[in-house]
Amino acid sequence: MNTKKPLIHEMNIQERPREKFEHFGPDKLSDAELLALILRTGSRNKSAVCLSEEILDLDIPGIGLEKLYHLSKKELTDIPGVGDVKAIQILAICELSKRLSKLKAREQISFCSPESIARYYMAEFRSYRQEHLMLLLFDSKNHLIGERLISKGTANASIAEPRDIFSEALRAGAVSIVLIHNHPSGDTTPSSADLTVTHRIYESGELLGIQLLDHIIVGNSDYRSLKAEGYLHL
Structure with a gap:
């Protein structure tokens, strides 16, 4: 045939x-x-x-x-x-x-809303097979003043050190930050490493006077806000 x-x-x-x-x-x-x-x-x-x-x-x-x-x-x-x-x-x-x-989402984005942030970056992050960690930098009026790609990890883990994050924040003159990273598997459940890194960065920010507002994990079409789920006590 x-x-x-x-x-x-x-x-x-x-x-x-x-x-x-x-x-x-x-x-x-x-x-x-x-x-x-x-x-x-x-x-x-x-x-x-x-x-x-x-x-x-x-x-x-x-x-x-x-x-x-x-x-x-x-x-x-x-x-x-x-x-x-x-x-x-x-x-x-x-x-x-x-x-x-991103252009379409920018018209409606509110950097006070974890969902809005997640939707804005989701199209970009879903293309990555490895974990990528993005740093969002804000001024004293909560205006976004910059974004930095901090690290690219393996398929299962992203490496982030507080010194890498806060050197960027200090250079930009940021007073607060948001972290956002992807899970290539699509499962947005925070790993123990995610929680450990988040708390280290939060505590370092408290010492430096730069507040970690949230850490958002995105999957293919889902997200988790560690602040909303009580992992950050702000």
Whole structure:
């Protein structure tokens, strides 16, 4: 039985991604068809749609298009039919998506709300396979004056030292800080290491006069506020 899928030029005109887009609109295209429009071409024996389906079927974290956030350039170019140009196009689209998500969220963000902070950074953090720790810096009026990526950990642990955090806070003239980091597994339950590091930073901040307002852990679509859950007694 021949299960070979047709190339783009072998499809009926109304089934081709570009023509389908023009006649019915982008919302009528599948994820693979939309990605195929970005790739433009497939390989010698594989249509752009088939190539897109192969990318979206990779055995990596995420579902469907979410998988694109987790792919590196090398992983993409390891796929037959995906060269440097196609890999860069995909990664550029992912970066644009993250920036657009942050722009939209910025209009509604309140840095007094753990949920608002978590939603703002979630699109960026869900693309990481390792733990990343971000430091948010605030002035005396609780205005955000900067953000710093403090550390990148292994798949299971992020390393953070109080001296790294407070050297950045002192350099920026911050009077309060918020920590936010991701759990690549998606489980936002704080580990014993998370709690230990949080308390060390909180106590160090008390000595320096720089208050740790919260430590937020984000997963794929969930978050935990250590302050809201009583781990920080402010």
